[in-house]
Amino acid sequence: MRNYDLEFLKRFSMVIGILAVVTVGLIIGAYFLSKTIPAEVSPVAAKQTQSRISPVGAVYAGATGAAAQAAAAAAATAAAAAQGAYGGTLDGKEIFNQLCTACHTAGVGGAPKLDAAGFGARASKGKDTLYKHAIEGYTGPDGGVMPPKGGNPGLSEAQIHATVDWMLEQSK
Secondary structure, X not given: OXXXXXXXXXXXXXXXXXXXXXXXXXXXXXXXXXXXXXXXOOHHHHHHXXXXXXXXXXXXXXXXXXXXXXXXXXXXXXXXXXXXHHHHOOOHHHHHHHHHHHHHOOOHHHOOOOOHHHHHHHHOOOHHHHHHHHHHOEXXXXXXXXXXHHHOOOOOHHHHXXXXXXXXXXXX
């Protein structure tokens, strides 16, 4: 080999060595920096994790447990009331048009239509019976079926009363 070839190889080797040292230094620096920055957690992932690890039930014992159980039941009732169906409206016509019309317009499942013939026999049983059947559901001897709360468990009793009253007015 010639002298200038050896000189080139020495300098080239030094440049490669320096670049290797700089690269290793950057890798070590990046490693330590990544440890100091907290990992970003997606809110969706955090919510899914929380739902997976949350307890399924609770144990209530003694007076403290009874109070906690009563508070939990009250909170559940308040939450259900806050999410009332159809915005909590007491307009029987609106509830009928959104929920009841599918069955009571065509007589599906033995549902009485909004006329004197359809509601006549049922109205003679009294409003309390109609309210009860609308809230609890009803299966008649002739195969008629009324699901509890018309199939929408979010309806309040006041909403059902308003809707039954509106239906009775329309059937006269």
